[in-house]
Amino acid sequence: MSTINYSEKIPNNVNLGEDRTLQRALEGWQPNFINWWDDVGPEGSTNHEVYLRTAVSVDPQGWAQFGHVKMRDYRWGIFLNPGDANREVHFGDHKGEKAWQDVPGEHRANLRRIIVTQGDTEPASVEQQRHLGLTAPSMYDLRNLFQINVEEGRHLWAMVYLLHKHFGRDGREEAEALLQRTSGDVDNPRILGAFNEKTPDWLAFFMFTYFTDRDGKFQLAALAESAFDPLARTTKFMLTEEAHHMFVGESGVSRVLARTAQVMNELKTDDPQKVRAAGAIDLPTIQRYLNFHYSVTIDLFGADQSSNAAIFYSSGLKGRYEEGKRTDDHVLKGQTYKVLEVKDGQLVEKDVPMLNALNEVLRDDFIKDSMAGVGRWNKVLEKAGIPTRLAVPHKAFNRQIGALAGIKMSPDGRVVNEIEWAAKRNEWLPSAEDFAFVASLMGRVVEPGKFAGWISPPVMGINRQPVDFEYVRFG
Template sequence: MSTINYSEKIPNNVNLSEDRTLQRALEHWQPNYLQWWRDMGPEGSVDFDVYLRTAINVTPEGWAHFGHVKMPDYRWGIFLAQQENGRKVNFGEHKGEAAWQEVPGEHRANLRRMIVTQGDTEPASVEQQRHLGLTAPSNYDLRNLFQINVEEGRHLWAMVYLLHKHFGRDGREEAEALLQRNSGDQDKPRILEAFNEPTPDWLAFYMFTYFTDRDGKFQLNALAESGFDPLSRTCRFMLTEEAHHMFVGESGISRVLQRTAQIMKQHGIEDPEEVRRHGVIDLPTVQRYLNFHFSVTIDLFGADQSSNAAAFYSSGLKGRYEETKRDDDHLLKNNQYKILDIADGKLTEREVPMLNALNEVLRDDYIRDSIAGVGRWNKVLEKAGVNFRLTTPHKAFNRHIGTFAGQRISPDGRVISEAEWQANVRNWLPSEEDRAYVASLMGRVVEPGKMANWIAPPPVGINRQPIDFEYVRFN
């Protein structure tokens, strides 16, 4: 069923009303979710009318309806992509078998763990961003923040449905726990460390949505290859929503660069302190934020070598990015992959079995995709006639997981001493002064069509609306 039924208490396209036990369990979870949204969702936004996109079907031809709605009234629900007739498991030891509609008993624990970990990231990002509405640079940007927030909430629903439907009491308990952990909480933090980092300002938000939501794209693509068909269909639909999150990040940074470049050319200045005196974000600070968010995000892919990753792949649970487009046997038992190591004080490469290096395979795919977007940012600077260029740091830089955890590696990929690291870290990662300066720019601008001084307007509005459209109405 491609059309979503909005007449039910929980909108869905999975015939929820035919499974009364499941329906009652999810209706019991729903008030707890709404309470979490009131407590931990976007601060002070309950009465705003927001121009939001809502899914009306799951076909690729067009699934979105736009209209003003109060966020607590947003119709969160359960939407799976259309089922593919005759779909097979496309990799691992079950390759060629019919895709599973129920959880294979021997893979139950691993599947639950994967779903819980993915599900935990969705409310975490809402919690990380809950104060940003108070410092939005424009009405347009405020709407984009809220669109991301409601979609992350719906992605939580997607994972909770799988837990309730396929994992019995264990699944119900895990679904409750997803609302009990909170980003940055000392006692009950979120599972992955990147989702316990604060997102204190809009430069950090744009970097998060560019880099960390891009991790979501790659993780969801790998899970969309799963032999467990309900997980695959869930992730395939989530990916249609994830694209907007990355657009917000990429276009947001482009607009920051455009405005800074405009001020630099207008006043004939390059010195960062001079640039700051004009109330925009200097380019070295943008680079330091980039270094931080890139390095934190690539840690999310896990250790360079992982027996878990090998087991997930061989079991048919989690594939590679665009698995079916790859030209190999999709078993990988005899394949090798080069990973980085340190020998004699230098970075070196060594070959390891590819099955154990699948985290690194996915990380390298992600890095190539990220670098392409940074190239597009540099075109903004080039077009403006500014000589500065942004770069992604070496993948061993500022790592806290895997081979390079605790190692001191410079952004250009040199193994360095602790003394050299301490002497240069303020040039490589955002300092307290950098964050304080960016925070000082964060004044709220909500009049339609107006922009904060530090960011350029977008080239076009949402859904062919003008830039000065009232995307968020304040009641």
């Protein structure tokens, strides 16, 4: 079992104490991290004691310990999955060679870029969720928000460790910059578009953690294949924490749907205005939120054809999702993949070299995974006897990146003109009125066991605790 030393100033399982220079550099970065947390972390939460899960080992058999702790005192640290001395590169041009323990000079710039981009998403989501604690629908949900926040903070530490250890002065400067960019800042925004969007309410938060944290799952899984062994080991452990974030999103939307279905059945109506008047979120609004979060998330995978994606794969820097389960040659030269483009006002498929289409391969894996969860949401409606079904929009809908950027497309996959887009936009994406309505429901409920009227309680509590357990103690 790979245990974590919590007696250290920076808890770790990488023998940090044996590298005094690195330890001092990270101890120098730590106060800046705490200042960042105090400035833009969860608002008004400094004195709360939260029932948090903390990693005590990277062993999948029992890596978590639960207890009340102030978030500012959370034991953030550096945890890598156990190494394998015989691990080999299993894809790309270096296939069959020993995995790298240090950064090869020719791949230095690309690896740094990958690590910085991944690292930048982690503090961004904390900043996006900063105000949500003030409108929590229950103490249970407030605790889940805070658990996600501290884990995103730890994921930032994971990337900062790699930058400090393997990239010298450049890495130290990049680590500082990760705390200087801010989500949505006009002058110094976060690197990726979705991480500059607002998360204004809890329905948006559940959609974000379902879809955008799922992008995180696929990106981390692709990096967990990397020939650069420290990156692979780091991201493998991050995946264990990412699973909880997606659970919060999926179960959160399920509970919103359960409550909406209950209200619809009590009132015997599917009229959105009547559902709203009863204090629940109507299904068309939920569908519009889904359309928005899904479309901005699939943009995160990048352009459908990308020379960078080809370079990252052939160099061994970033594999495919579940690379080891695929039955091709893991080199991909001469293979093709279908991507979409618009020709004469119609969507058409065309074959392109697979190496250049690896963003699209990962996007399609994400889409399949996302649709499975939407199917589970529909089971909630089906069980309640509600005939409406949610659906993910067409993958060309509302795209801002790649060959499909800016194309006016209906959710069901029709190319539409500007006039129809303008007329239907508020049917397809959340309107100012939708946001105002959802915001009007966001009153804070934090008495143990009590829940806001727009969401159902969960089936069970956290770590076998009752649903009405005191998950947050307010200082």
